[in-house]
Structures are given as C-alpha cells and as structure tokens.
Amino acid sequence: MKVKKPQNTKKAIVRLMGYLSEDKGRLIFVFFCVIAGTIANLAGSYMLRPIINGLTGEGSSAQKLLHSLLTMAGIYIIGVTAQYLQQRIMIGVSQGALEKIRNDLFVKMQHLPVRFYDTNNHGDLMSRYTNDLDAVGDMLNNTVLQIISSVITVVGTLGLMLYTNVWLTIVTVVMVPLMMKVGGAVAGKSRKFYQAQQAAIGTLNGYIEETMTGQKVVKVFCHENVAEEEFEYLNDDLRGKQIFAQFFGGIMGPVMGNLSQVSYSLTAMIGGILCVLQGFDIGGLTVFVNYSRQFSRPINELSMQMNTIFSALAGAERVFQVMDEAPETADAADAVVLNPCKGHVELKDVTFGYVPGHTILKHISLYAKPGQKIAFVGSTGAGKTTITNLINRFYEIDSGEILMDGVDIRKVGRENLRSNIAMVLQDTHLFTGTIRENIRYGRLDATDAEVEQAAKMASAHPFIMRLENGYDTMIEGDGANLSQGQRQLLNIARAAISKAPVLILDEATSSVDTRTERHIEHGMDRLMADRTTLVIAHRLSTVRNANAIMVLENGEIIERGDHDQLLEQKGRYYELYTGKKQLA
Template identity: 40%
Template structure:
C-alpha cells in the first residue's frame, strides 16, 4: 500500500479557493473529530516561541498598515491634481498643478512601500524559523515514539498509514504554520484596517460595500453545493486511477505473461473517462463563481461610484477619496476570500495534527527494568515457564506453554498456519509481552534485561530477506558494528556468498538498489546468512532460511548453517519437515500449545499429529495444506 498524501489544499491566491479555485471550493476537506482540543494542543507547541510570534504579529501589523494607508495618500495626490486642473479650466489667475506637493506624496508612498516590504520580509524570516523549529521538534517526537511502540502497533496498521502520519501529516502542519498562519494574521489586519479606512472616508459607501457580502456568500454557497459532489467523484476516480496504474506497472510482467494488456488498457480508459467527466464538471461549475463574484463586485462599484459622485457634488468628500475608496473596496474582498481558503486549510491541518497526536498517544512498550541485568557470557539456555499469551485479553492463544532448551540444542518448531510458531519467537525476543508466566535466558528473566541487550543475543535469518540501499559490504557489516573487512569476507565465505560477490562488476562495493532487485532472491538470502554469521550470536533464529535458493546452493548453505549452529542454541521454524530430521528437539504446535515434543524418530513412532504432517508432505494428503 502506498502512502497517500493527506496534505491540505494549497492557497491559490487572492480571491481563489483551495487549489486555486473559488473561495470555499475544491476537494472535500478532512475534519478533525475534536477540533478545539487538537487546536489547543497544537498551540502548546507554539508557546515556547511566543516572543517571536508577537514580533511576527507586530511586523504584520506595520507592514499591512503601511500598505493600507497608501491608497489614501494616492487619493490626496489625485485630489490635488484634480483641483489644479479644474482651477486652470475655470481660468483662475495663477492657477497651476502643485507638482511639488504631488512629488512629495509619491516619495512618501515609495517610502511606505519599502518599509512595508521590509517588515513583510522580517515577518517571513521569523515565521520560517518558528514553523521549522516547531515541526522539527514534532518530527523528533514522532520518530522517538515510533521507536518505543510495541510490535502489535505495526502489525495492526499498514506501512502506508504509518508513513502518512509520520511524513505527510507533519508536512501538512509545517506548510500551514509557514504560510497559512502568517496569511491569517495579514488577512485579519487587512480586513480591520480596510474597514476603518473606508469608514473614515464615507460610512454610507462602506455600508453599500458590506451589503454586497451576503449576495457574494449566497452565490458562493450555491455553486459550491453543486460542484462539491463532482470534486468528490474526481478524487475517487483519481484514487482508482492511481491504484490501477500502480498495480499494473508493479505486476507488468504478469500482465504481459497472461496477455492482459488490452484488458488493462480498457480498464484504464474507463477510469480515465470517469475522471475526465468528473474533473471538467467540477472545474467548469466552480469556475462560474469568479465571473459571478466579479458581477456582484461590479454592482457594488457602480453603487459606490454613483453615491460617491453625489457626495462629491455636495462637497461631502473629495474626488480622490472615491478613487481611494474603490481601491479599498477591492482590497476588502481579498482578505475575506483568503480567510475562506485558510479556514479549509486549517480544518485539514487540525485533522492532520489530530492523527499525529493519536500516534504520540499510542500505548508504548513496557518501560525498561530499573537496574537491568546483563548476561556477560551468554550460553543460550532458554526456558518458557507457564507462559500465557493472547493478542486479545479475552482470546488467549497460549495457555500454559512450557519449554526447556539447553545450550547448543537445535529446536525445530512445526505446526499448521496460526499455530503460534512466529508468536513464540516474538515472545522470546520480547516484541510482545507475555500475559502471565516467565521466559528466561540463562536463568535471567527477559523482562529484567534491556531490550537492546536481549535482542543482541539473537541472530536472525528470515524467509523474507531485508537488505537496504547500499553496498554489499555495508549490508553484511550490518550484522556487527565495526566489523573489519577480513571478518566480512570470512562470513561471506562461510555462507558461500564470496564467490558470487566477486563475480559482480564492483564486488563488495556493488550498490544494491532500493529493493535489491539487481541480485537474485537466492543471492539475497546468502547475504542475510553471511550477516547472521558475522553477528556471531548466542542464539540463532532461522525461519526456513534456505527456502528461496536452489538445491545446490541449499546444500552449501546447510553446511554453513550446521557449522554456525555448533555450540549455539538454535530455533528453526520449519515448513519443509525434511530439513529438520537432525534437530535435537522438535516442538509440534497447534492452537498456541505444544502438543508433541521429541526427536524426529520419536515423533514418527508416536504416529500422532507430527507423523500425519510429515507423511502428508510426501503423500500429498489434505493435511499438507495446513503446514505453515
């Protein structure tokens, strides 16, 4: 599952809605379940920066005020110019335009614009630092939290969901703090300032402008209702198209092998057509709002011009005041549109913050024991004493599990799918906590040890290989920090990996890509076995480590593993029972309990569940399906 972006809609600019659409338009916005509570908690992250935020607020006020005053000064210049021209027309002796006065006003305007830009820069600079520091701290908390969460948290959620919360949701918060918060402050200050300036010019004209607002909101609401369903259909179709493309390109070899290219293309065309129909309807209907808003706005301008003209004739206001007022009227709608956009963004951001806080509030692993014990020279004696465990409290999987494994013994664990084989290993490594009972290693309870020290006793070779993007040398060296070159090569030779590594163009310096798809599955397994050999652990855990290699390679690996297992306690989760005939103990598990225990020969002689499992693998019986 790929992580889906949960970022909120972007601000499309003045008078535009999310994603550049009209105010209040765009994709349906994800809403938080507890808006107020989440907002209060998010504000707590800003408290350490309150001095800087106050500076941002002051800078925003100064920058915006200087911008707001400018039309009034420009109106004074227009009035002075108009008066000079009218006196000339009327033949007033010595009449002339006072260009010196106008020039002074222009210089004052230029100075105001420079000061406004300077404070806008200061505002942006401080806010960038506040937002990035806040998100930096939040990311650290999320990362630290993920390291403390138990395995059951990751087992119950997809990788995409966890990535979405840790990356996309945090980025959404970052973008809002950086852009929307600052724009929110500026929009509020602008709105208040513009109303004040309009009132100083003419309360009557101000009332006319304000009365056009309900008509604007009515138009916006009417169009939004009609377009919202199309935006929802657009997002649904887009999700289906992304899923189809990802699925088809991920499995393109299978699609081609079965000759289903045309079927895949037809499906793509069907979804693409649905996306086209929804997309153009959504964009067309939402696009109607701007002409309608301009129409409503122009009605307001006409009324302002008519009333303003009457007031000028009565000498209630100056001609330049009308010019300034029209500019203010245009500025008046801009912050309202921006606030509508920001409201959507904030809704999405609080929803993202809520998802991040849900992650931070998840129940953590049981705290480490005080005065934790450490096994200086581990032997590998493992004991399960009356262990009780269930993933749910009311559904126990293991009821009274007792196992006693001595140093150097090889323990094979077999049983049908869901019997508890992997669960047993997870309990041993303390990925899950037992509900009751005790697990000890060399007589020390695993809960009395630090998890890191406990897990350092184990070496794992799993059926599903895990290699990271890096050199082959680094991947093998991952088994033990600070391993020397000769030790890495020795481990590779023991795992019969040295030969194939040296045949690669760059040998041990060969870079494995993100999915290690530039080497074969068998070669991947050889590298993970070399890593386990390098780790030199006291206890080995093998989950059918040779299942992904060919027969000849399996023989080599089995020899290497037999050598590695000498003197070490080994737990082998077996799927092919033919590979565990020489195990010292075979534990047969079913429904979370060990129902049979003994050597291969002893269990066959009992003609019980193990004998049925073993025989079914060679006779093709129905029980073969049960083997995990």
Template identity: 40%
Template sequence: MSSDDAPSEARGSSPVETQRKSATLQETERIQAGPGPGRGPMGGGMVGQKAQTFVPSVKRILGRMRPERTKAVLVVLLAVVSVMLTAVGPRILGHATDLIFDGLIGRSFEPGTTKGQVISALRERGEDRQADMLASMDFVPGQGVDFDAVRNVLLTVLAIYLAASLLAWLQGYLLNDVVQNVVRRMRSDVEDKVNRLPLSYFDRQPRGELLSRVTNDIDNVSQTLQQTMSQLLTSLLTVVAVLGMMLWISPLLALVALASVPVSLLLTKQVMSRSQGLFITQWRKTGTLNAHIEETFSGHDLVKVFGRRREAEARFAAENDELYTASFGAQFVSGLIMPLMMFVGNLNYVLVAVIGGLRVASGSLSLGEVQAFIQYSRQFTQPLTQVASMTNLMQSGVASAERVFELLDAEEEVEDAPSTGARGSLRGEIRFEDVAFAYDPERPLIRDLSLVAEPGSTVAIVGPTGAGKTTLVNLVMRFYDVDHGRITFDGVDITTLPRTELRSRIGMVLQDTWLFEGTIRDNIAYGRPGATEAEILEAATATFVDRFVHSLPDGYDTLIDENGSNLSAGERQLVTIARAFLADPVLLILDEATSSVDTRTELLLQKAMAALRSDRTSFVIAHRLSTIRDADVIVVMEDGAIVEQGTHDALLAAHGAYARLYDAQFAAGLTPDAV
C-alpha cells in the first residue's frame, strides 16, 4: 500500500477506538500526539488503546489455564501437602528443644526428688515466677537429656522436610508444564490473530511496536508466570498454614503477628498503585524504541544517503533516555516494597520475642513453643515479603499481558464467506460497479468508479501520486472492502468469495521486493509450493532470471538473506516476478514491477508478459508510460476517479490528461512545470 494512496492520518482512527477512549487513555493519546515511531515516512500512526486494570488482566491470564485445569488442581494439592508438612516441622522441632531444655533443667536438681517437690521448694523461697515456669515443663530431677528421644524427633523432622521437598519439586515440574503450555497457546493465538487482522491495522501500527508485543511482551509474560506462579501459590498457602499453627500455639502472639498485616498491605497498595502505571509506560517506551530501531535499520541506506545519522542517533538517545527513566522509576518504586516489608517484619519479630519471653517466664508457654512461634512468625512474614518482592515482576508481566491482550482484542477482518467449491472455468473478467471507498469517512478517495477489465486484457492504470491507483488493486485483493458498489470476478461478487480462494487466483508483484532467507529456487517456488523443478526453471527462463543465475557461484542454490543484499535491485525484482509467473494466476497485478530493472531487461520482460496475456488478465500500475504503450486499455485516474480511458494512440489524440502526462515525461523533460 502506497503511503500516497492511504495517508496514515486517514487510517489512524476508527469508531471502535473512539468508543473505547476514556480518561485513562489520555496519557497514551498525549504520547502518540507528538513525534513517535511510524510518524515519519516509514510507518503509520501508533494505535492507542485503553490499558486494562491489574485484577481483570490477572483473571484473564488465569482463565487461559482452563485447558490445564487437571494439572493445575494437582499442582494445588501437591502445594497444600508440601506446605502443611513444612508448617508442621517447626512445631516438632520445638518439641526437640523442650526435650533438651527439660534435660538441662532436670540435671540441675538432685536426683531422688520429684517435680512437685522442686516447685514447692521454689514457692516456699518466694520464687513464684521460676516455679510457674518449671510447672509448665516436663522434667525429671536428676535426669539429663534424653538423646534417643531427641534423635527420633530430628529424624521425624528430616523425613517430613524430605517429603515436603519432593512434593514441592513435583509441584514445580507440573506447574512449569502448565505455564509453558499457556504461553505456547498464547503465541499461537497471537500468530493466528495477526493473520486475521486487516491490512489497515498494520498500516496504523509500526512494525517495531508490533514485533515488541509479539516477542518481548510474550517473553516477559512467560518469565513472569514462570517465576511467580509457584512462589505465589506456595507463599499464600504458607500464610494460611502458618497462621493456623500460630493460633494453635498462642492466640495472643498470633494477634501480635497479625497486627503487621494491615500495615504491610497498606504499604504494598500504595507502592503498587504508583508502580503499575510506571511499568505500563516502561513497556510502551520499549515498543517505541524498538519501532525506531526497526525503522532506522530498515532504512539504513537512506539515513546514510541523506546524512540523517546524527538525527537518528539523537532520537535514539532521547528515546533510550526516556526508556531508562521509565524503567528506573518502575523498578525503584516497586523495589521499595521489599525493604518496607522487611522493616515491618523485624518490628513484628521484636514484639513476638519480647512477649513470648514473658509468656515463657510466666509458664504459659514452653521454650520450644516460643521457638516454634518465632519460626512461624518469620515464615508468616517471609511469604508476605516474597509476594511483595514479586510485585515489580508481576506488574511488569501484567503490563506486558495487557499489551498482548490489546492485540488479541483488535478488530478483525470481516469473516469470510464459506467456500462453495469450484465455480466453473475462470476467465479473468473484473468489473468495478459504482465503487466508492475512503480510508477516512470524512475524506472520500474513490467515488462512483466503474471499470471493466475483459478476460485476457491488459489494463494499465496511470495518474499522479495519490490518485488511488494502488488502492484500486488493493480493493481487488480485498485488502480493504469497498464502502459502496461492488467488484465482481467472473460475474461473482468478490465479497462472497473466501479471501484465500480469491487471492489464489491473483498474482501480485509490488515495487518493493520481498524475499526470505533461502535459495533463489526456494524464493521462486514460494509462488507454488508443489511446483516441479522443470516448472521453476520455466518460470525463471520466461522472466530472465535464468540469465543472471548462472553467473552466481551456486546458481539456483545461491543463498540470499531476507534483504537479498547479494543481488541487485533489478535481480531481486526479477525473482519476485518469476514467483508470480510460477503461480500461474488468472489475474496478474504489477505495481511498478519493472521500476527497478534496466531498460533492456524491461523490454525483455514486456515481451515475456505479452506472451502470457493470451490467458490472463493483467493490471499494470505504472508511472513510466513507456512500459504500458501496448496495453489494451489505459485508465487515467485523478483524485480517485477515472478521467480518461482508451488505447495509447487514442488517448494521445484526445490531448487530455494522459497526453499531458506523456508530454511531461517525453516532451518537456524534467522541467519544473512538468514536475
């Protein structure tokens, strides 16, 4: 699509986008209003869409796990059992501490006395607090530490922790499988979505920005799910299990520990509310920078030729600085959560230790119970701290997911009509009947256009830049659908044909060549994958590719990169023309297809195409009028309308628009008036 025929400003708005705008979109609109990727000569305007909120995006990510629900349930069960075993460990270890402490206390008293006698003696001496503490202990005067009992307790704890670790490993393995399947389906959905999007979407979206969503953002979602899902699930279950154990040991100390939760949640909420917007900005800036890099690299030769290297570097530096600022702000603000949570946790630890010590002294709790409770208090604040430390990664991943969801939610092409199978022999008659079309409803481009291309004829379309020439053939390809009227292919309205079926009848060669990394043979065979070697050579010979291939080191097996840098511009064009010829289309569209070849090759191509016109209709868009002199019909367009049509000689004799164009090229030369 020529930027002359479809200005990016005309394509950048749609009723759907207008309806979706809200106050939260103002910042996006402000950014896009200024200079940015795609607002230069190499791309369209950036699409602004409202970012979703955090919670709905998380729900949507979790909703994509439904196909893995069985594994997900098993992951949760394994996590529950693993966390419960881990939570029981400190309580049993506390019993080992009690055994050791009881043995040390018992050994300090004379054997032969009873526990009751020791306590009574302490009370008689007025040492009631010590007596209360010993009353809660299970010791035997004169008996030391029962190391056999301690060993059994430690072995039990070791077995519990080994079992918990094994279950945690299995849970992580299954969760990894779930996450990778979710991301794999997301990539597949994005790929399918891209293939269902209309051409107008890509006209509005800079390629670097789109690639950033498809690659960087999906990778970031994958990394976020991988690093946070297991830890988040385990942390939440740990909080519940540990809270239950703390309430069992001491409701009073549990209330002390719980007092830190509201403070932690309040601090986390305040930080998250500030950092979420910063992460969205970070990934938007990433897409902006990628778009500029892609745009500059793809037009590297032009940047060099016009001496714009310093401007490109300055713009890169400015956008790189903006990305640095956004990334630094997002990471710094979200990074505040961890130290804040640690501070609150340390305060909680001090309170638990002090109050727990007083409870031991009063005999309300044993030393092992307080030890276990201190461990639980750490285990209680640790998962909260872990969740808080994951918020920066979680917010970054959700911000990326929102950008991917915006792509998945983009408006698609109108659904194809069902295929009706064979439609008889194809002749190649194309009719435009009162066709009207506009990229922007307020700026009509084509109005009431009617045209007939007879089977086997060559129709040349000429006119000044912006007249609608490329738009006309893109309507035939159904890259866009007409607003009014209809286009028929052999008497059938093309809107009733599936796009794949319609485009399989058409071969198109653009002014801008497109080659993929592979051999010359592979690039030609792209036009018809099942073609034989003889058919490939026949197409190459007909389009004079065979003439230069033999001068290459490996002939047809010569590897070329995606830019075809080891071929000249004319040779690359010949390969694309050979590809179209191999497809053997009913309708052939050439959009300035010979503009990159030399005059001698152009004449040879005209002869080759003339030999093919007997069984194929051709549309030829050309600015060089010498290439279309022998066309059956020459259509002259101005401002989206046909102002003249006829043969070369008839149009020259009419002394109209075509004659003026012809005189400008061949009679007046390149004078200011001619231009």
C-alpha cells in the first residue's frame, strides 16, 4: 500500500482550533494562565543569579539569602497554581470540543445518503468515533497547551538570554536551525507513516466487525482458517506501519535531546571562558546555562509530542473527511407536502443504475392504487429491491418519473415522503431497548394498546407474552435472545403500527415457518386493506392473491398480470411457479 501524506494538515488544524474557539472565555483564561505560569518559571530561574552572586560575592548575608529564597518560592507557587488551573480548565475545554465533534459527526452521518453506507466499511466508520477521536482528544488535552507554553517559553527565554549575555545567546541560537532541520526531516517521515497507520487501523477494525457479525457464516462454511490468514495479513500490515510510525515518532526526542546536549556543552564551555577572561559573573553563567536548557527543552518536548500530533491530525482528517461528504440533496424551498397522502404510486419509464454506465432498471412503468397489492418476482439481481429503494428516494433515478399521488417524488420533501412509507426489510434490525419501544419505533406517539394491537396483527403477541417480562423484555445485541423469525415478527409489527398509506414488504416472511407465515398473512390482509402494498417475494405462494404481479428479469418487466393470467401465459412466471425453472 502506497503511503500518502495528509491531504491538508493546515485545514485540519484550523478546523480543530475552530471547535476550541467556541469556548472563548475559558480559552482566554487558560491562555493567561499559560502566560503567568511561563513567566513565573522564567522569573524563578532568573532568581538564581542574585542568589549565587550573593553567596559568592561580597556583602552576602543570611537575611538576603532567605529573602531571595522566599521570593523564588512565591514565584514558583504562582507558577504551579497557574499550571494547575490551565490544565484543569483545558481538559474541560478539550472534552467539550470533542463532544461537539462527535455530535457533528453523528448528525452528519444521519444526513448522508444510503449510497455512502453501501460503499463504506462500517467498521472503518466506527473507527472514526473511537481510535481517531481518541487521538484527537490526546492532542487537545495536552499538546495544544504544550505548543502555546513552548512558544512563550522560547520567546521569553530568548529575551532573558539576550539580557544576560549576547555572545552566549548567539552560540545557543546558532544551534536552532540545525535542530529544526533535523527535526523537520524526522517529522516529515513520521507524518507519512502515522497517516498510513490510522488508515490501517480502520481497515483492521472493519474486518474484525465483519467477522464478528458474520461469525455463524464463518463457522458454517468452515472459513476459520481463511479468516485467520486474512486477519494475520491485515494485522501484519498494521504492525509494519506502526513500527515505522512509532520509530520515527520515537527517535525525535533522543535526536533532539542529543543536539540539545551539544548546545548545552558549548554554552557551558564558552561561558566558563568568558568568566575567566571577561569577568562574566558566575550567577549569570548559571542562569544562562539553565536558560539554554529551557530554550531547547520546548523544542524537545514538542518533538516528543510529534507522534501524538501526527496521529491526531491523521485521525482528524479522517473524521473531517466524513463530515465533508456530500449529504442528500436538500429539499427544494417549495417542496410539496403530501397531507394527507392517499398512496397512489406510479413509475413512468424509470431507468436507473447504481454505477454510471451500468444500468440496473430499464424503462420500468407500473402503477399501484390504494388497497392494491403489487408483487415483484424474479431472479436475484433482477432489480426488485432497487425499485423500493427508488420509491423511498434512497437513490435518485437517472431518467423517468416516480409519482406519489400524481406528484413527482423529487418535488416532495424526503421526510414527508418517507413518513408515508412503511418498510419491512429482509434483514431484520432491532435496537437496544424493550420490545414495546422497538415496535413503537414505527410511530413514537403510539399508545400501549396500539403497540399490542400491532403485535397481534403481526402474530407476535403470543411469543411476546411467553417472555418473562412480556412487552417490557429488554432486547440487546440486535435481538440475540430472540429467534430470527421472532425478530422478523417484531419488524412486521413495527410496520403495522405505522399509519403510512404505502407498505413495502421485502421478503418480509422469509425468516418464518410456513404455519407462522399463514398467521401473518391473515394479519397482513387486514393491514393492507386500505394501503398500497408492494411485495417482493421468492415464495410465490405469498403473492397468489396480489392484484398484479410483475415479473422482472435483467431490470425489465417481462410479464405482468394476476396469478391466473400469468399461469395461462405459460411464460417465466409459470416456470417459476411450477418449479420447471428455479429462481437464481
């Protein structure tokens, strides 16, 4: 995998600082605390000069020494207090910024189109919330303060060094370009590998998430060894990138530390010569040597933070990458509101493809009236589910029109459109909470009586009452404590409680046994009485009573009619129904 540099590190920094600046009052106070703490540290160090000169020169006394020591202690107490306040407050500011970033990321993801989730690994998306934001948090908690403090320390130290001795200052400053050049070279390497490391972590997390959720499939097909090999490959890839990232991030400190020691040694040596030949005071030399350490220490400390900084910036870029994804196109200012919606659905010459140049649906035309049941049958990949995705505007059609009550759905607000459509998908999904809350997900203002009525209509009431806590039974892990059929019954009940005039059933009874399916069909007949119902089914027995059956092949409707009419034609539907040709 080719290692890439961060696309726009400056932009990521500016955006992160933007989140911090939302708490300006506390941030300004922290800034003043940093200034106070840094000045106190510099002033405390300078107090060594009069103390040492007082001990080595004439006129020294215990009283002067005590006064100087007490002054130094007071200065350091102020510095420690300022550092405590800045750290305590900054943690609150940084965690507040992280909370806003997480909120913005989650809100943005609620407005991204279905296409985004179909084309991105879910585990990698989860990694943005965990590894990437954790890295950002580490940097905001400590590194931001470290940068501000270091800049002030360098400027303040340079000023005091010039005041103490110009020649020694020149010696110290000459080493700075060398340190910066070496540090920049190491930092450039480190930045590349930290970007690659974060991407590899996301890939590995995605694979783990897929393997965990698909563990039954792994075991059924005896895929354990292959899964282990694939995981080992991804894990080894991450290990390699982490080695390079940690190596270049880790050597920064030792390299800069050694260069600092060289600068320190030169300063001490030349300073000693100045004391002997030029009468430079010992206290001044002591203070200057101390300042030479302080001058290079911020640079060294920042170099030690390079791994945190680059990891955080790489993570921030990945988070902002999701935030910058194009959301679903906004509804028009004059968007039509279907109130009430009767449920007339019509497709006129609809053509669509998920990928440009690869058409899935070709010139589809059909209509469905309230109270009618329209069924779609055909081979896998024929385009049945794609039609329902288009009716919900999960994807925009390439050409043609889809009308709801005679209005082009592209002119209808998405929220209004989807609130008039209830769906039962082939893949069940339940949320953490009680059974009652999961059914009520279909209509949040539903009463307990309506929840139970919907469960009865979906034939879910009997098994719910056999549970220990009935409708108050907690569901966890996407309904791991329920059978697949029971989970599907709850999904059907969720759709039943909705007052949406259009009902879409995508293999809704595929996970239940034949006897339960018959019970559900009786309830669904009552449910569909006044609704427009679109049914996708492989079990042809479930669509016998449909008003119209559409037979799709290769994205085209090749036959249409009711059950008896299609059997008389003895075409594709006849072959499927009689078993002469099985569905692919």
